[in-house]
Amino acid sequence: MPTGAEERATAVTGFVAVAAVGAATALGPWDGAPGTRTWWWVAYALFAAAFVADDVADRRAPGPRPRWLPRGALLAVQVATALLAWSLAPGASWTAVLFVVTVVPAALLLPLAGTVALVVLQSAAVVAGTARAGGGTDQVVVVGLLYGAFQVFAALVVLAGRREAEQRAALAGAHAELRAASALLASSARDAERLRIARDLHDVVGHGLTALALELEVASHRASGPAAEHVARARSIAKDLLGDVRSAVGGLRGEVRGLEAALREAVGGAPGLEVVLAVREEGPVDPDRALVVVRCVQELVTNALRHAAARRLTVDLTATAAGLHLLVRDDGRGTRHLRPGNGLTGMVERVEDTGGTIRFSTAPGRGFTAELEVPA
Known part of the structure; x- marks a missing residue:
C-alpha cells in the first residue's frame, strides 16, 4: 500500500478533480438533455459521497475499516454513478474526468484484469457518449483516445506504486527475518556459553x-x-x-533466554504497522522450537503488511514447561474465504513438524487471527 504522504496526495488530487467537474457544470451551460440536470447532480453527489467515504474509511484510526463501508461496494457506486452522469450529459466532456478518478481505487482493489476491463468499459462509454452527443468521427476518436490514455496513465501510476509498496514490504520482511535470525543465533550462542x-x-x-x-x-x-x-x-x-x-x-x-529478543527483532521496523509484543518465558526454550515461533511471527507480520492492510498487530507468547502458546491478531480487512498461500502453508508445515497445532480465523472487517501450540 502507498505511504501516508502518497495516500494524502492522491486523495487531494482526486478531491480537486471531482470538485472541478462540479464547478464546471455549475458555472457553464448545460450540455445534457433538457430536464436531466437535477439527475446529473444526484449522480454526481452520490459519486462524491462514495469517494469521500472511501477516503475517510481508509484513514479511520484506530481500528479496521467499518464493515458497512466495504471498498468494493463504494467502488461499484463510483463506477455506476460516473457512467450515469456521463450518459446524462455526454456533451459535457469534463464529466469523463470522473472515469479517471474511478480508475485509482480500482487499480488498488482489483486485479490487473479487472482494472483493464474497467478502463475498456469506461473508454467505450466515452466513445459512445461522444458519438451520441453529435460529435464527428475526429472528435469521437480524439476524446476516446484522450480519456482512455488518462485512465491508462492513472492505472499505471497506481500499479507502479502498489508494486513498489509490495517490494518495500517484502524487503522489510526479509530484513526483519535476517535481524531475527541474527538475534536468535547470537542469543543461542550466549545461552550455549552460559x-x-x-x-x-x-x-x-x-x-x-x-x-x-x-x-x-x-x-x-x-x-x-x-x-x-x-x-x-x-x-x-x-x-x-x-x-x-x-x-x-x-x-x-x-538466564538462558533469548526468544523475546529474537521476536522483537522480527517485528521491529515494520513500516506503517504498530506491533504490540507480550512474551512470558517461564523457562528455557528449545532453540529449534523458538526458531519455528520466530518464523511464524515473521510470516504473520509480512501477511499483515502485504495483504491485510493492517495498522496494528498484537503478538502474545507464553513459554512454559509444557510448550509454547502463540496468539497473533491484526486489525486488517479480513476475508470471507481464507485461501492459504505459500506463507501460511509453510507455517502449518513448520508447526506440524514439531507435533504442534495451528488455527486461523478471519472475517471481513474483523482482521486475521493465528493461534498455535508447540509442545516442549
Missing part, C-alpha cells in the same frame, strides 16, 4: 569443593587441640563456597 560455564563450574569447581569438604569432614574427626578449630573453620568455608557455586550455576542456567 550452559558451558555452568557445567564447568558444576563439574570442576563443584566436584572439587565437594571432595575438599569431605576430606575436611574426615580431618575434623581426627584433629585435636588448636588444629581442630582451624579444620572446622576450613570445612565451613568449603561448604559456603560449594553453596555459592551451586547458586551461580543455577543463576546461569536461569
